[in-house]
Amino acid sequence: MIKNIVLCGVGGQGTVLASKLLAAAAMEKGFEVMSAETIGMAQRGGNVFSNIRISDGEAMYAPMIGTGEADLILAFEPGEAVRMLPFLKEDGFVITNTRAVKPTTATLTGSGYDAGPMLEYLQKRVADGHLMQVDGDSAAAALGNPRVLNVVLLGAAVRTGALGLTEDDILRVMGKVIKEKFLDLNRKAFALA
Amino acid sequence: MHSEFLMGNAAIALGAIAAGVDLVAGYPGTPSTETLENTAKYKPEGLYVEWSVNEKSAMEVAAGAAYAGARTMVTMKQVGLNVASDPLMSLEYIGVKGGMVIMVADDPGPISSQTEQDTRHFAYFSKLPCFDPTSVQEAYDMIQDAFAYSEEYGTPVFFRPTTRICHAYASINIKDADEYKKNSPEGFIKDSKRWVIFPRLSNANHKKIEARNEQLKDVFSAYPRNTILNGDADKGAADTASADQSGTAQKKGIAAGGISFALAMEALHGRTDARVLKVATPHPFPEKLAVEFLTGLDEVLCLEELDPVIERELTYICGKYGLNVKIRGKLTHDTANAGENSLDLVKQYVYSFLAEPKNVSDSSSQAANEAPEPPAIPIRPPVLCAGCPHRASFYAVKVAMRRQKTIFCGDIGCYTLGNAMPLDMCDTCLCMGAGINIAQGVYRIEPDTKAFAFVGDSTFFASAITGIINAVYNQAEMTVCILDNSTTAMTGHQPHPGTGRTMMGEVVAKVSIEAVLRGIGLEFVETVDPLDLEKAVDTVKRAQEIPGVKAIIFKSPCVAITKPKGKAAIDPEKCIGCRKCIREIGCPGIVINDGFVCIDDSLCTGCGLCAQICPVGAIGGEVHD
Numbered sequence: 001m002i003k004n005i006v007l008c009g010v011g012g013q014g015t016v017l018a019s020k021l022l023a024a025a026a027m028e029k030g031f032e033v034m035s036a037e038t039i040g041m042a043q044r045g046g047n048v049f050s051n052i053r054i055s056d057g058e059a060m061y062a063p064m065i066g067t068g069e070a071d072l073i074l075a076f077e078p079g080e081a082v083r084m085l086p087f088l089k090e091d092g093f094v095i096t097n098t099r100a101v102k103p104t105t106a107t108l109t110g111s112g113y114d115a116g117p118m119l120e121y122l123q124k125r126v127a128d129g130h131l132m133q134v135d136g137d138s139a140a141a142a143l144g145n146p147r148v149l150n151v152v153l154l155g156a157a158v159r160t161g162a163l164g165l166t167e168d169d170i171l172r173v174m175g176k177v178i179k180e181k182f183l184d185l186n187r188k189a190f191a192l193a
Numbered sequence: 194m195h196s197e198f199l200m201g202n203a204a205i206a207l208g209a210i211a212a213g214v215d216l217v218a219g220y221p222g223t224p225s226t227e228t229l230e231n232t233a234k235y236k237p238e239g240l241y242v243e244w245s246v247n248e249k250s251a252m253e254v255a256a257g258a259a260y261a262g263a264r265t266m267v268t269m270k271q272v273g274l275n276v277a278s279d280p281l282m283s284l285e286y287i288g289v290k291g292g293m294v295i296m297v298a299d300d301p302g303p304i305s306s307q308t309e310q311d312t313r314h315f316a317y318f319s320k321l322p323c324f325d326p327t328s329v330q331e332a333y334d335m336i337q338d339a340f341a342y343s344e345e346y347g348t349p350v351f352f353r354p355t356t357r358i359c360h361a362y363a364s365i366n367i368k369d370a371d372e373y374k375k376n377s378p379e380g381f382i383k384d385s386k387r388w389v390i391f392p393r394l395s396n397a398n399h400k401k402i403e404a405r406n407e408q409l410k411d412v413f414s415a416y417p418r419n420t421i422l423n424g425d426a427d428k429g430a431a432d433t434a435s436a437d438q439s440g441t442a443q444k445k446g447i448a449a450g451g452i453s454f455a456l457a458m459e460a461l462h463g464r465t466d467a468r469v470l471k472v473a474t475p476h477p478f479p480e481k482l483a484v485e486f487l488t489g490l491d492e493v494l495c496l497e498e499l500d501p502v503i504e505r506e507l508t509y510i511c512g513k514y515g516l517n518v519k520i521r522g523k524l525t526h527d528t529a530n531a532g533e534n535s536l537d538l539v540k541q542y543v544y545s546f547l548a549e550p551k552n553v554s555d556s557s558s559q560a561a562n563e564a565p566e567p568p569a570i571p572i573r574p575p576v577l578c579a580g581c582p583h584r585a586s587f588y589a590v591k592v593a594m595r596r597q598k599t600i601f602c603g604d605i606g607c608y609t610l611g612n613a614m615p616l617d618m619c620d621t622c623l624c625m626g627a628g629i630n631i632a633q634g635v636y637r638i639e640p641d642t643k644a645f646a647f648v649g650d651s652t653f654f655a656s657a658i659t660g661i662i663n664a665v666y667n668q669a670e671m672t673v674c675i676l677d678n679s680t681t682a683m684t685g686h687q688p689h690p691g692t693g694r695t696m697m698g699e700v701v702a703k704v705s706i707e708a709v710l711r712g713i714g715l716e717f718v719e720t721v722d723p724l725d726l727e728k729a730v731d732t733v734k735r736a737q738e739i740p741g742v743k744a745i746i747f748k749s750p751c752v753a754i755t756k757p758k759g760k761a762a763i764d765p766e767k768c769i770g771c772r773k774c775i776r777e778i779g780c781p782g783i784v785i786n787d788g789f790v791c792i793d794d795s796l797c798t799g800c801g802l803c804a805q806i807c808p809v810g811a812i813g814g815e816v817h818d
Contacts, residue, residue, distance in 0.1 A: 010573065019362075023198045027364050033198060034329075035362040045781055046575045059463070061328065062455035063361040066536035083570045103573045104781045108615060117568040124565055146795055 002058050003164050004065045005157075008049040008084045009076025010101045011038075014150035017177070018074065019050045021154060024173040025165050026054040034063040045103065047080055054164065072162045074153055076136075077101050078118035085125060093162045094126045095153055097136040132156050139192045148189035155190040167191075194366050201329045201358045205296060206231030207367055208336035210240065213374035215263035215291070217242045218251035220655065221684035222270030223305035224359040225298035229268045230687075233696050237373065242696045244687050247625070247655040248273035252280045252295070259289035259349070260388060262378035264340055268296045271310050272624065276656070278315070283390055284349055285319045286398045291378060292344035294336060295321075299355045301498035301533040307605075307624060309531060311499035312353045316476040320402050322409060323351040323476040327454040329363035335418060335473065337374075346405060351476075355498060357452040357533075406477045414481035418473035421486050422458075423465045443468045445547060446486060446518075448503050449496040450475055456539040457496050467547060478506040487511065487518050494546040495522035498534050521546065577610045579782030580757070580798030582723050582749030583676050587611045587618040588778055588802065589729035589747075590645060590674060593737075599643045600635050602628035604657075606649040607683045607751075608676050615779045619647070626656030633660075633669040643737065644671040651681035651689040653706060658713070664742045665714050672736050673744045675706055676723075678751040686754050710744045717743035724749055724817045726805040752798045759799030759815025761792045767811035774803040774812065 005022065007015045016037060023033040032055045038048040051065045067086045075081030075096040088094065100115040122131055134156050140149040158167055170190065178186050199207070205228050209217065219229040221244065233242040241258075245251035248269040255265040269277065274297050281295070297315070300306040316323035324339045326332035336352055343350040386394070413419055423443075443466065449457045450472040461467065470486040470493075472479070487493065487510065495504040504522035511518050521527040528542055577584050587608075590601070603609055603619035604626065612619035621631050632644040648657045653675055664671055681687040688694040690704040710718045717739045721732045729747065736743040761782075768790055774783050775790065782797040783790060792814070801816030 011575075020198070023362065023364070027196065027198055031364075033362070033364045036357060037200075037360050037362065045573060045578070047573045059458075061458040062357075062452065062536060063329075063363065064357065064452075064456065064536045066459075066540060069536075079570045082567050085567070102784050103571045104576050104779050105574065106571050107775055107781075107784055108779055110785075111571075113571045118570075121565065121568050 001056050002060055003054040003072075003162075004070045005052040005054070005163065006049060006065060006070045006073045006084050006087050007052065007076075008047070008073065008080040009097075010080065011046050011048050013076040013101075014147060015048060015050050015076060018150040018154045019052050020177050021151070021170055021173065022052055022054075022163070022165070024177050025169040028173050029165070029169060031056055032060060034060060036063040047083065049080075049084060056164075072157060072160065074157045076149065076153065078115045078122070079113070082118050082121055085122070088126070091127055091130065093130045093132070093157075093160045094122060095132045095134060095157045095160070096122060097149065097153060098133050099135070099137045132160065140189060143185060143189055143192070145185060148186055151186045151189040152192050155192060194368060194372070196364055196366055198362055198364045199329065199367070200227060201332050201354060201361050201363075202227035203231040204329045204333040204363075204365055204367070205336050205352070205354065207235055208333040209266045209294065209340070210235055210237060211368045211373050212292070212337040212340040213264050213376045214266050214340070215240060215376055215378060216255060216258040216265045217268065218245045218254045218265070219268030219296075220245055220248045220251055220273055221651075221681050221687045222273045222298070223684055224300055224356040225268050225270045225273075225296065226684045226687070227359070228296055228298075229696070232266070237370065244689065244696050246690060248277035249280060252277040252284070255293055256280060256284050256289065256349075258378075259291040259293040261291070261381040263291040264293075264344070264376055265291060266294045266296055269298075270306065271297055271299045271312055272307055273297070274312060274315055276625065281315075281319055285321060285402065286395045287388060287390055288347045288398070289343065289349055290347065291376070292340035293349040294339045294343060294352050295349055296336075296352045296354075298359050299353060299499060301355055304356055304533075309499055311502065312351060313475045313502045314500060316351045316353070317502075320406060321349055321351055321476070322346070323353055323474060325353050325450045325473060325475055326358055327451055327471065327473070329358065329361050330365040331418065332358055333365055333367060338416075338418070346409070348402075348405070355451055409477040410480045413474040413477060414479040416474060416479065418471070419479040419482055420471050421482065422469040422471060423461075423467060442489065444489075444491040446470060446490045446493040447496060447543065447546070448472060448486070448493055448507060450503055451498060453496040453498055453534050453539065456534055456536050457543060459536055460540040460543040467543075472503050475502050475506070478510075480510060483507060483510050484514055484516070487516050490518050492519045492521060492546070494527065494542060495520065496528065496534065496539060496542065497522070501530075574613065575610060576613055576779070576781055577607065578752055579780050579793070579796040580752040580800040581607070582678055582747065582752070582800070583608045583611060584616065584778055584780060585723035585726065585729065585749070585800065585802045586674065586676050586747035587616045587647075589723055589726060590733050591616065591618055592726075593730045593733035594643060594645075597643055598639075598641055599645060600632060602632040602635075602644070602646045604628040604646070604648045604652050606652055608647055608649055611647065613779065615776055625652055626660055629657050629660030629673060630663060632671050633664050633667070636669055636671060640670070644669075645674060646671060647674045647676060649682075650675060650677040650679065650691050650706065651687070654690045654704065658709060661710070661715075661742065661744075662713055669742060670740060671742055672733070673742065675744060675746045677706060677746050677748045679748075680751050680754060682751045682753065686751065706746055715742055715744050718746070719744075720746040720748050722749055723747040724800050724802060726802065752800070757798040758801070758817045760794055760797045761799055761801065761803060761812050761816050762814030763790055763792055764811045764813060765789065767809055769809055769811070771808065773808055774806055777806055778802060
């Protein structure tokens, strides 16, 4: 069996660390992992996504996911969740942060963009009980460090059970991926959502 | 052996290290950059790694070391190979003693490049062997093969991954340090008949190269990474006969290379009704293997990104051997002739080729037809970061030159993003260093135009200096603006000659941009902090009063690698809501919330540019002074 995960957000939100934690936890369990990342010019405030694929032995060739194939979308920004929604399986899960990141173009042109319509659309399109809206920024800010947003959201994603990984699986590998001095903070963040 | 989760570029670096590479040189360029960085990160005792000033330097340094018997690797992106093509085309004739791998990362899309050029053509053009990995694991294994072939045949070889290999991660099996190959380079042995290129030597070596490449066609036909999968031929004669009787003999084939092979295998998902040719060495092409693959087929679909290299080879082989097989792909308009191959696209190609018009995601697209229209998702073009000093530099020139006839020639780097509204300060951009000369060309035709060229500090060293000498020598009128943020920012902050640090971790004398410019003969060379708007504008204006070639060095470090100076704050009592700050500089750190102009604290670095623009002095807080 292969689990397909899409991580998406805006450059600089920390999607790469979240995908590394997932990969490390899956490898620890003996699974094979592949991922594809957005790196480079698009990182400067552009929309970024990662594809992560975890296989328990089924043949896997490419790191990329097709439309209708994702078991879970982990979105750091609600508009980006909508953008990647075509990749979701019919019964797939969506975990989305609720805070919108406004692009400079929207500010310049005065065109409105906010989270409301994005979240409403997700509510209509995602199967009942499969959508989780997390105010990850507030949760991270409550811990005193907005940079742990990624781990807050990852905690929510793992608890859906859709990844085939448990909370313990992630906690066990945190020490390998995250620096010692940030470990305690990240453990707290992971337990939060 | 052990297993690790590695980025493709890290896998290539570790593969090179396992092959005993002695020297690595390169110039940063997406998607190749992390390869050299990882050779430095995992550097074993005795390995020398450098960021060269440009790809031509890197190629020549690596060639010299390979002349001395070392195993060398040179890394660059596809357009970097254009810069290095001069030494490359001659090196082809001279060859090497130690194994030399030219790692060139191609960028289908393109995602972060000017062109969608295909390095496999460069391999054909330069007559060098080319290795094209299909996965991260294969990249690790194959680069070790590449070193071995290079050394055996005394020629540099290409290793050409694409973005989806370079920037993919996978859990792969890699060697432990005690399994690494160890070399002891023999040193350079003087032999002018071998190492000095003369027409007679080139003529003699040309014949040898052609003969070698003929031989390599056979050698590569037996190279296990070039292979036929799903073949009914390898099931044995009896099976083939029975297959013929039951009418299930394969009549269709798929030929693929690189990530497109991996996508094709995903699309086939275990089905065996199409024979598959995996092409690991697009040059020299494994001709015998291809004939074996083609024999008995009616039709072949070629799946590859960029140019139709495999498709042309197969079409040629069909003609040469009189095989009546229809070859499909880009040339027959069965597949797209530009852009990346996604999994959806490859599935669509494969299903329609196998005469099974099965929609890629019939269930979800059916649902999508019934579902409500999604709300408009904002487009997010890349922009200069909040607090980026380039924004201030562009703005200073814009303000100083208002209402005058100008041309602003841009270049390659973060500052290409100066083209975005509202700055709109990049009228041209072509390739590394070109802006300096393009400004001169425009000036020659329109002498009443105030010509400006903007160039970054790393690009200055890489390829701007000769252009400035050209301007001085030929008496051009122009202002060169060096946007010096003391790093190679766009590719992830690599050191360069102006930073005083090398990839070996040494602290060395900085090469002074100002001294270089004075050495060339420029009289007006001024360094200014772009975040001091008034002074920066004044400097630009003063430069216009002086004839000839002038240079302004706008010096302020990249915000991505320096501590924020503070946070701006808007006094809501004073703010009149004119939005001049937004209209003039378009900083992502200034947003509108509920109709009020606000500072986004998570982005603001306290550069203070907006505070200097506000007509009513409403912006304060802790900002740069």
